[in-house]
Amino acid sequence: MSAQLDFHPEDGHQTWLVETLAKAAAEANATITDEPVFGWRERTISARVTTTEGRRWLRVVSEHQQYAGGDFWTGNTDATAAVTGVVKPDVLRCWEFDDGEYRLRAELMTLLPGRHCSATPELREPLPLPESWWPALHASLEALARTSTERVHLTQADLAHRIRVFFGDRVDDPTVTSWVAAHTDLHWANLMAPEAALVDWEGWGLAPAGFDAATLYLHSLLVPEMTGDVLREFADLLTARDGLLAQLYVTGRMLLRINSGDYPDLTIPLHHNANRVIDALTR
Numbered sequence: 001m002s003a004q005l006d007f008h009p010e011d012g013h014q015t016w017l018v019e020t021l022a023k024a025a026a027e028a029n030a031t032i033t034d035e036p037v038f039g040w041r042e043r044t045i046s047a048r049v050t051t052t053e054g055r056r057w058l059r060v061v062s063e064h065q066q067y068a069g070g071d072f073w074t075g076n077t078d079a080t081a082a083v084t085g086v087v088k089p090d091v092l093r094c095w096e097f098d099d100g101e102y103r104l105r106a107e108l109m110t111l112l113p114g115r116h117c118s119a120t121p122e123l124r125e126p127l128p129l130p131e132s133w134w135p136a137l138h139a140s141l142e143a144l145a146r147t148s149t150e151r152v153h154l155t156q157a158d159l160a161h162r163i164r165v166f167f168g169d170r171v172d173d174p175t176v177t178s179w180v181a182a183h184t185d186l187h188w189a190n191l192m193a194p195e196a197a198l199v200d201w202e203g204w205g206l207a208p209a210g211f212d213a214a215t216l217y218l219h220s221l222l223v224p225e226m227t228g229d230v231l232r233e234f235a236d237l238l239t240a241r242d243g244l245l246a247q248l249y250v251t252g253r254m255l256l257r258i259n260s261g262d263y264p265d266l267t268i269p270l271h272h273n274a275n276r277v278i279d280a281l282t283r
Contacts (some may be wrong), residue, residue, distance in 0.1 A: 017060070024106035025058060027106065028049070032048065046060070054111075075204055086144050092110065114191060114195050118187075118188035120189055122263045123188045123219060131194060134233050146197075148181075149204075151205035166251065183198055183203075184215050186213075222269065241281065247274070247277050248278070
């Protein structure tokens with residue numbers, strides 16, 4: 001861990017996560033080469049490492065024992081086994097260990113080139129992307145949509161319930177007609193550049209067609225230039241009925257995040273967009 005001597009965790013939980021990453025690195029005979037990256041709400045910790053086989057990405061996720069399991073727990077390894085034709089990291093090895101009330105899962109993955117498009121899920125400034133980026137993203141999402149899977153991200157009942165809770169009776173019929181495999185958390189912190197790659201596959205599974213486009217679009221609302229780019233690239237999905245319903249569902253999810261303290265300045269743009277979507281659905 002010599003590369004991390006200058007890294008100073010902010011609190012005891014971060015210190016504990018750094019220790020779990022060190023344990024995982026030792027198990028993998030890997031050397032950590034950069035400061036670690038903490039995931040959302042400090043549930044995960046990851047870092048670049050070197051091994052005898054080359055440079056890799058090491059990720060450790062922590063969860064209370066009673067919640068450690070199910071599709072979300074195995075999403076990255078499931079994607080490695082089932083999803084082809086998509087530019088993404090692959091899990092080379094995974095193992096689990098316990099630390100008191102926590103279950104930990106370590107995943108040694110291939111290392112992608114480039115950088116994350118944003119440090120936060122929501123984009124906050126224009127993002128210069130090479131011309132090849134959008135066609136590559138389209139190719140990956142189209143390949144993903146063709147993937148056959150029994151993993152279910154949400155059901156028709158889940159979608160109808162959330163739309164009713166947030167938008168009442170303003171949508172008469174929330175029935176989705178096309179369900180396809182989707183990443184389901186396609187925001188800017190989970191995309192790479194200059195090569196378009198998709199990371200963080202915990203929650204992938206069946207969702208309404210256009211769900212990924214809707215997620216990316218809503219996380220772009222603070223930057224009109226990028227909102228326009230996403231709309232131009234995915235107009236067919238975002239303006240279709242399934243894509244409009246997906247926007248309302250994802251809006252509800254993001255408003256719940258705002259209620260917990262995330263990206264509060266997206267509140268009004270999300271409501272404005274939801275009004276536009278509902279108008280389109282009720283014409």
